[in-house]
Amino acid sequence: MTSHGGRRTPAERDAITVEIGYALCSAAFAAAVLFGAVAGPAYVFELPAGARRALTGAGTTLAAVVFAVRVVSVLLRFGRAGRTGSGS
Numbered sequence: 001m002t003s004h005g006g007r008r009t010p011a012e013r014d015a016i017t018v019e020i021g022y023a024l025c026s027a028a029f030a031a032a033v034l035f036g037a038v039a040g041p042a043y044v045f046e047l048p049a050g051a052r053r054a055l056t057g058a059g060t061t062l063a064a065v066v067f068a069v070r071v072v073s074v075l076l077r078f079g080r081a082g083r084t085g086s087g088s
Helices: 010-044 049-085
Strands: none
Touching: 010 049
16 A cells, blocks of 8 residues: 555554564663673672772663664664565
8 A cells, every 4th residue: 555655554654663662672671681790790799889880880881782782683674674575
């Protein structure tokens, strides 16, 4: 039903919405796991304040990077799959 080049069908819009939700949820999960792995020891063990600050900062930074990379990679993969799979 794409009679006018740029229009999307309701099914295509739904697929995009689901993929964005998946990208955000999976990225949040991956970022939380990474943050826990890096910064977790700062909260479990009694460490000096400088080490605690360093681990928390590193965990936050790495989690933000992983979140962004995961969202971008999922959405790019979806975009490539949509272009190659549309002719079937």
